Amino acid sequence: MLPLLFNSLMASATSSVPLPEVNQAASPLAQMHDIALPETVSSLPIAPGYWMVLLLIVAILSWILKKGLKKYRYHAPRRMALAMLNAMDSNANTFASEVNSLLKRTAMTYLPRQSLAHLNGQPWFDWLDKRLPTHHQGMIGPLLFKRHQQNGLTREDNQQLLTLAVLWLANSSPFEQVPISTTDKQTMPEVQC
Secondary structure: OHHHHHHHHHHHHHHHOOOOOOOOOOOOOOOOOOOOOOOOOOOOOOOHHHHHHHHHHHHHHHHHHHHHHHHHHHOHHHHHHHHHHHHOOOOOOOHHHHHHHHHHHHHHHHOOHHHHOOOOOHHHHHHHHOOOOHHHOOOHHHHHHHHHOOOOOOHHHHHHHHHHHHHHHHOOOOOOOOOHHHHOOOOOOOOOO
């Protein structure tokens, strides 16, 4: 019974109350607008931390570039000497003298002239040996000394001298100063011709 009573009360309440007129202009759906997006965030100004990181990266890259250019320029005379050595005729009679002259000129571009220009004979050969690999040391001196002998160098000797000269010029380690003891003219033995 209770449900019947409730239904009848509801029916009478809805029939006696007039429905309001639906106004399209006053409707909440009609009053809705598109979503307003915020303005795009600009990439500038960048935070100070990013500027510092950028400055650090630029400084490191410029330092690396400067070191690379310095190393490239430092080794330019060696590269030029290697090109000159490859252009030489290894079968010529004057090949050993040309190689000796080329090695001395190349060394004098790296070290003071007064420390190398007077080196001759065994002190010069010993200094040349310091830049060669250990298993090739002691070989360039006899070959260069042989250029002053009557028989001179054979083709095999010239090829070996070419190989040693290429190894000497290909060594990219810094040039060592000539020790004072070997540059003293009084202790330097004369070369026997």
